[in-house]
Amino acid sequence: MSIKILGIETSCDETGVAIVDENGKILGDVLYIQDFIHSKFGGVVPEVAARRHIEVLPVALKEVLEKAKCEIREINAVACTIGPGLMGALLTGVSFAKSISISLNLHFIGIDHLEAHINAIFLEKNVEYPFIGLVISGGHTSIFFVEGIGKMELLGKTLDDAAGEAFDKASKALGLGYPGGPVIDRLSRNGDPDRYKFPRAMESSPDLNMSFSGLKTALITLIKKENSIRIEDLCASFQEAVLDTVFNKLKRAVQMKRAKRIVIAAGGESNSRLREKAK
Structure with a gap:
């Protein structure tokens, strides 16, 4: 039985949720963008971004589980961006991720946003x-x-x-x-x-x-x-x-x-x- 890790990213104005296996294979991923909300302000409004994360995280989780064809009880660990980023946006993601990890007694993995960007290259090439x-x-x-x-x-x-x-x-x-x-x-x-x-x-x-x-x-x-x-x-x-x-x-x-x-x-x-x- 493969290991499944739930990943959550809310460092700015995009809500990203994905499930990967132990080999880094993406089993399912969902991304909600907010450009249509922030465009009228000419830039990202931190509080608005955080509130939008709260709205879409439960929906995104449901969708990614369906895409990955797995149940929440099959998740083995939860990884989430802990910084750097917008404080309010980060808190919504971390709170959501920790609520899942605590309720299911799963290991929580804090991810550095910038280190993740750099290491994303390994999804495509060594x-x-x-x-x-x-x-x-x-x-x-x-x-x-x-x-x-x-x-x-x-x-x-x-x-x-x-x-x-x-x-x-x-x-x-x-x-x-x-x-x-x-x-x-x-x-x-x-x-x-x-x-x-x-x-x-x-x-x-x-x-x-x-x-x-x-x-x-x-x-x-x-x-x-x-x-x-x-x-x-x-x-x-x-x-x-x-x-x-x-x-x-x-x-x-x-x-x-x-x-x-x-x-x-x-x-x-x-x-x-x-x-x-x-x-």
Whole structure:
């Protein structure tokens, strides 16, 4: 009889529930997104996200059990994201997961959100350790030196906004809606990344930390100053500044650790320009 582990993720505004076996095979998974709720606010509202998790978690659990063709009593352990993330959102997931583990007398496994992003690569392919891991998303932008499961050294991170958050704020300032990453990526494909000049923060800083908050200020200043702006060029130029900042630090991390492999994880890795620069 195979071991079945129930996994629950509520670190931000997406409710993820899955069941996997001891080999990592996904027996069933369900994902509820909240973009349609938060789009009118131009970003994720933490309390609203937490309340939505409370609403959909019981439904998601029922659906994932049906997909995996198993009963709740067949679950052997419960794993849940314990951080980092939005406090209220995390608490809803942890409370739900612990209520299941306690009521069924199951082992509870706390999962680090960023470590999970990095190790998700092993669902598709085996990557030899050590490697440099980049987590890039709406909530996090961090660079790690990864030597194994549970062996991650933080080399650098954003000191303010995450890269994805910078995209969201830029999109809001331009009236393009939420989430900003996909729409800026799409418009940038027909734009000139050299048309407008944006700062590359902390470019000469000796550490591997990053900063993106100044980019939003530079964008707003440019919008007010320029009489005629081609939106595709502006998006491309802004996107290039964000990615240059990330890749400047990523290259230095590779040199510092003499790494031969890089793993890029989380929502930001779907950006088409990022994928081009990573080749």
